[in-house]
Amino acid sequence: MQGARHVVCAVSGGVDSAVAALLLRRRGYQVTGVFMKNWDSLDEHGVCTADRDCEDAYRVCQILDIPFHQVSYVKEYWNDVFSDFLNEYEKGRTPNPDIVCNKHIKFSCFFNYAVDNLGADAVATGHYARTSLEDEEVFQQKHVRRPEGLFRNRFEIRNVVKLLQAADSFKDQTFFLSQVSQDALRRTLFPLGGLTKDFVKKIAAENRLHHVLQKKESMGICFVGKRNFENFILQYLQPRPGKFISIEDNKVLGTHKGWFLYTLGQRANIGGLREPWYVVEKDGTRGDVLVAPRTDHPALYRDLLRTGRVHWVAEEPPAALVRDKMMECHFRFRHQMALGSFSSPSALRADPQSRRHCVGDGREGCAGSRPGTVRCVLQRGRVPGQWEDLAPGAIRLHTPEGQEQTRRGRGGLQRRPG
Numbered sequence: 001m002q003g004a005r006h007v008v009c010a011v012s013g014g015v016d017s018a019v020a021a022l023l024l025r026r027r028g029y030q031v032t033g034v035f036m037k038n039w040d041s042l043d044e045h046g047v048c049t050a051d052r053d054c055e056d057a058y059r060v061c062q063i064l065d066i067p068f069h070q071v072s073y074v075k076e077y078w079n080d081v082f083s084d085f086l087n088e089y090e091k092g093r094t095p096n097p098d099i100v101c102n103k104h105i106k107f108s109c110f111f112n113y114a115v116d117n118l119g120a121d122a123v124a125t126g127h128y129a130r131t132s133l134e135d136e137e138v139f140q141q142k143h144v145r146r147p148e149g150l151f152r153n154r155f156e157i158r159n160v161v162k163l164l165q166a167a168d169s170f171k172d173q174t175f176f177l178s179q180v181s182q183d184a185l186r187r188t189l190f191p192l193g194g195l196t197k198d199f200v201k202k203i204a205a206e207n208r209l210h211h212v213l214q215k216k217e218s219m220g221i222c223f224v225g226k227r228n229f230e231n232f233i234l235q236y237l238q239p240r241p242g243k244f245i246s247i248e249d250n251k252v253l254g255t256h257k258g259w260f261l262y263t264l265g266q267r268a269n270i271g272g273l274r275e276p277w278y279v280v281e282k283d284g285t286r287g288d289v290l291v292a293p294r295t296d297h298p299a300l301y302r303d304l305l306r307t308g309r310v311h312w313v314a315e316e317p318p319a320a321l322v323r324d325k326m327m328e329c330h331f332r333f334r335h336q337m338a339l340g341s342f343s344s345p346s347a348l349r350a351d352p353q354s355r356r357h358c359v360g361d362g363r364e365g366c367a368g369s370r371p372g373t374v375r376c377v378l379q380r381g382r383v384p385g386q387w388e389d390l391a392p393g394a395i396r397l398h399t400p401e402g403q404e405q406t407r408r409g410r411g412g413l414q415r416r417p418g
Contacts, residue, residue, distance in 0.1 A: 004030040005139050007189060008114035009124040010106060011035055011060055011068075013053030015212045016126030016192060018060040019200045022207055023191040024124055025064055027135070032118055033061040034069045036110055038077040038101065056212055063208055069118070073109050080104040086236055092282050094263045096176075103179035111184045122187050127173045128166035130193035131185055141186045160314045161186045168196040175335045179311050230261050242287030244270050247280050247299055259289050265300060 009021045011033040024031045035057040037050045061068035081100045088095040114120040122138050166172040204213045244254040254270040259282045268277050268291050280299040281290040292299045320327040
């Protein structure tokens with residue numbers, strides 16, 4: 001008689017991972033909880049929040065009567081996530097450390113630990129997401145380490161697993177999961193994928209998990225916490241003072257401590273000015289930050305987006321893109337932005353010479369686009385170094401580097417390096 005399937009569930013000390021572990025137990029699986037410590041500094045009150053979260057995760061495992069393990073990936077997080085975060089910021093980009101953490105820590109370090117050290121048949125997390133595999137299909141997958149790089153056998157991936165949006169569209173976290181590899185996805189369960197957040201809270205309340213139910217939901221960048229972001233970054237990067245300059249008349253409006261501290265589209269808090277101004281451009285050579293008034297200023301819009309390297313969840317680009325060098329798609333550039341939120345689908349076009357991709361209306365290729373088609377609004381979050389999520393159906397991709405955007409403003413169309 002076959003024993004119960006062994007599922008290793010990541011437990012963070014929050015309500016979502018607690019309910020995920022509970023639901024796995026209800027399905028009859030042998031469940032082990034693992035807490036990952038990725039950051040070890042003190043918060044603004046001198047308390048190590050990781051230790052507090054670990055205690056909450058341990059209590060969850062006690063209530064559920066499942067084994068508890070703690071692992072430390074502080075070194076890996078620093079090398080693969082935080083150092084990358086600082087390097088990208090210093091270049092004037094705005095990376096998303098949650099996406100990088102899922103790729104390198106949760107679905108690489110933790111995944112390998114669960115499979116190799118704990119003998120897991122599958123891993124699970126409390127993310128709001130789904131895949132195209134049923135539980136039993138996940139357990140039938142074999143974990144085979146394959147070589148990295150461009151020369152892998154393109155035919156060795158069969159029955160590709162798809163990353164699907166969660167039933168709760170507001171809580172859907174596929175944006176943060178779209179750098180996860182096929183190897184990890186095909187061995188991962190997402191117990192909360194078909195549930196709403198409210199129902200998850202109801203389950204927690206009915207199963208003695210009040211200590212995690214009462215915790216405030218973590219938002220923002222985990223290692224910053226409630227601290228002032230500018231002060232935090234300047235602990236690691238040297239200040240580079242510069243000026244705020246109006247894009248309309250080149251007038252100096254104020255000073256700042258570093259052009260890399262500002263995200264394109266964000267409101268620039270310029271001392272002495274009552275009306276809001278928003279970041280349009282950053283000049284890393286001179287250290288100037290160009291700003292524009294009003295959220296509807298033309299300089300805050302983009303008509304064309306160019307990307308560099310692309311990560312395909314299915315590992316290979318869709319056949320239509322390979323065949324036609326163009327395909328219809330919807331895309332998002334931030335979490336909780338609805339796919340297809342523009343008036344009509346955009347076109348993703350591949351440029352075989354530069355090996356880059358661009359998003360526009362598809363009528364003029366990568367060299368340009370009709371004004372107003374894509375209309376990426378910088379003030380709403382699209383900036384260099386962020387991640388795009390494009391989806392024909394359930395396909396995801398992300399592009400972490402080398403973006404260029406074509407701006408429409410005074411002086412006509414201009415190409416600006418990302």
